[in-house]
Amino acid sequence: xxxxxxxxxxxxxxxxxxxxxxxxxxxxxAFMILRTAFTVAPILFGLDKFFHLMVNWDQYLAxxxxxxxxxxxxxxxxxxxVIETIAGVVVAIHxxxxxxxxxxxxxxxxxxxxxxxxxxxxxxxxxxxxxxALALARLATKYNPRPLLWVTRGQ
Numbered sequence: 001x002x003x004x005x006x007x008x009x010x011x012x013x014x015x016x017x018x019x020x021x022x023x024x025x026x027x028x029x030a031f032m033i034l035r036t037a038f039t040v041a042p043i044l045f046g047l048d049k050f051f052h053l054m055v056n057w058d059q060y061l062a063x064x065x066x067x068x069x070x071x072x073x074x075x076x077x078x079x080x081x082v083i084e085t086i087a088g089v090v091v092a093i094h095x096x097x098x099x100x101x102x103x104x105x106x107x108x109x110x111x112x113x114x115x116x117x118x119x120x121x122x123x124x125x126x127x128x129x130x131x132x133a134l135a136l137a138r139l140a141t142k143y144n145p146r147p148l149l150w151v152t153r154g155q
Contacts, residue, residue: 031139042088049081062115099137106130
């Protein structure tokens, strides 16, 4: 005799997110992975600009770009940290907008790194991240379909 037991509401709710991820098509799973990565990484790296627990971020600022600034590279890294943290939050809230924001930010990072001998490998890695951020924005048009700038025509 077979039993047809209905799962309890609590166990169904607990399995909701895991089941959604498991049952999603591969493109949606890629969207979820990219959205998570481009939310968590910029926020962590942005916050670390204030604490330097992962690395001394000041070393990644090209002297040719920072020497003419009216503030120190360390002070600039505080602003960079704020911008990166905001970018991660934007990706979490609105990935279709956050993807291009992060992609543009990565272009700036790449240009900066190309001015520092010995950091070309990091620039190449960031180019891969740039492409992934663009892929996130494209996938968001399907899996988070809202207007890019929250403006709709005809209203």
